[in-house]
Amino acid sequence: MSSNLKPEQTALQTLDPPKSTLGVYGWLRKNLFNSFFNTLLTIISILVIYYILKGSITWVFTTAQWAVITENYRLFMVGQYSSEQLWRVWTCLGLVSLLFGLSAGIWKGTIRNLSIVLIILYLVHTLVPFVSSTGKMWIIINIGIVIIGYLTGPKIPKNKAITLVGWSLSFPLIIFLLNGFGVFPTVKTNIWGGLLLTLLISIVAILVSFPIGILLALGRTSKLPIIKYFCILYIEIIRGIPLITVFFMAQIMIPLFLPEGFEINNVIRVMIGATLFTAAYMAENVRGGLQSIPQGQFEAAKAMGLNPVHSMAFIIMPQALRAVIPAMVGQSISMFKDTTLVAIVGLIDLLGIAQTVKSNPEFLGRHMEVYVFIALVYWIIAYSMSYSSRRLEKSLGVGER
């Protein structure tokens, strides 16, 4: 302060300095306590948050008995898949790790972040005490695979093509490994369970419904009346019934319709049901994308001499699909969570296994722990999906012109 002025004079002549808006204290004053009403709101909120947190933290660390999770961890992950055949699940996981590693090395960005999440999940599993030592060995191998893939990925010639082919072949390969089909001892689908089954059903439903959805959307916009009205009929019927109805039909009615001795496995039935259901919604999403394309694009494609197939494939579809990525990812996430409904029709997916585990007499009454755990698992996966969709939108510039 200037030394010429006496302190009394300063006090008379100058106003108080404005209240500090810097630092923790300043921030609090500016945002939480800037008026009487806000102060009241802040205090009430703090009290509410305090009681909720206090309750949950006490429950998580003292009341809850997490043995129900740790003792049944394998059940949650793979259901009743027999432990002698577990190496097949690990091999599948290894394949996925390798593809993640390669993709992370080649494309960086989103997939690298997802790979980091994957490694963190693996690391968590190596640290917790309840994973068996063989399990830990496999997990460490998987971490190694991701890192090796990441480092070698960019150096392999034609790496992008190889990785893409790898991804597309991985799913049939995984199904083959899990089932065995005579090459290995067959593990029947009825003992596939837990997270494994949840992932399989949702991946099949999401991947297969995508092409069917595109075809249905094109069919619905087609000028050929039979195709058009068939597609409309299909889409509207499916969209008019709840998913659980589809599952009940798949589980209870389809077996009655089939001729005697001809049996479709109940897991396959549910997969078909989920796929057909999602396809109808995908179709509507894609159709929304098609409608967002201005007429000029169609005309321009025609003017360039492209035939309808080419103009669809190279001009219209890429733009249409790009526009509806958020809607389609939303649909995929909701399908992933809707697979829990299969627990009602007797399959033991992650929710089904949770219900099975809580009926074990050793763990009676431990249902809260079980449900909290599976909620966490669902959240991790659903959030990863929505995170990668956001990144994808950004990199494709959706919503920007």
Next chain:
Amino acid sequence: MKKNKSSLSILFASLFLVFTLFMAGCTSDDDASSDESDSTEESGSDVDTSSGDDGEANPSDDGSTLSTIEDRGYVVVGGNGQLPGFGYVDSDGENVGFDIDFGKAIAAAIFDDPEAIEVRPLSAQERFTALQTGEIDVLIRNTTWTTTRDTELGTHFGPTTFYDGQGIMVTKESGINTLAELEGARIGVETGTTTELNLADQFRKLGITYEQVVFDDSDSLVEAYESGSVDAWTTDKSGLVSRQATLTEPEAHKILDEALSKEPLGPTVRQGDDQWFNIVKWVTFATIEAEELGINSENVDDFLDSEDPVVRRFLGDEGELGDMMGIPNDFAYRVIKHVGNYGEIYNRHLGPDTVFNLGRDLNENWTNGGILYSPPFR
């Protein structure tokens, strides 16, 4: 360009065709299903005559359940994966429970291997469809024997393995001892079960007014009961007992003596294959008979050189009891050796060493005052 357009339309046309075929396939099968049930009845009567012939059943009989099972190498049991004590999955991923053990007994009788079973967990709704369509060989899933199920649903019920009844749990503090004292109480039930109906029936009969509170599953029901938002809750007595053990203060609660319903639970097979029905029936009886004769899995070998003709016939040393059904004569020996007698099965899953500590009561052998009674093996 024209060509390409037509190829696109061919693509759509074929897609359409596939769906139409699928639809057509469904509807025509629908029509066929009514014929189908006739034909199974016919083939069933064939089996009937052949097994009744001179006691020499033909296991390779076309379409018989037993020959299908023998070709397959294991029995498919429709079970419950989520009923404590009766059918659940333990931490090693194995199906265990009271109901599952009767499935194992059948496998032991046919294959001499109690593990030759595959358990298909079924929901309450799909269990009868799975049985009718042949997806499972035998349904052992706490299924109550009723007239409708025996007739309309086309099932045969084997011997009752567990006599249950619906009960009501109240807190000791409430001082309620009889149903009549529940006047005006809030009673919790699980939705969609027969317990809801039984409760309404019984209370209407007794002229008691009450408030029904419906819950989606037993966990939320028990939670509501513990927190005091309902005064009492009802389900099968075995269920009440098993949940009582998990309450924070098990001693503070009690189960009323009165039963609201009769719930005889037992194995079920589809109609039309009497040979298979007989096998399920007599394998189950074998566990009950063994307890009556004092034979269990530990001492069964000592009984092999018994002089008692009843025991000798039972264990297959004499006579052709098994042959008559198309399974080995020593089937009862195998069942007892591998799975044990009724008492052992009961104690393993529901008895004093388990959390349930469920009294035998009605499920005691008739020689001990219960109503389990096996017809003679001869």
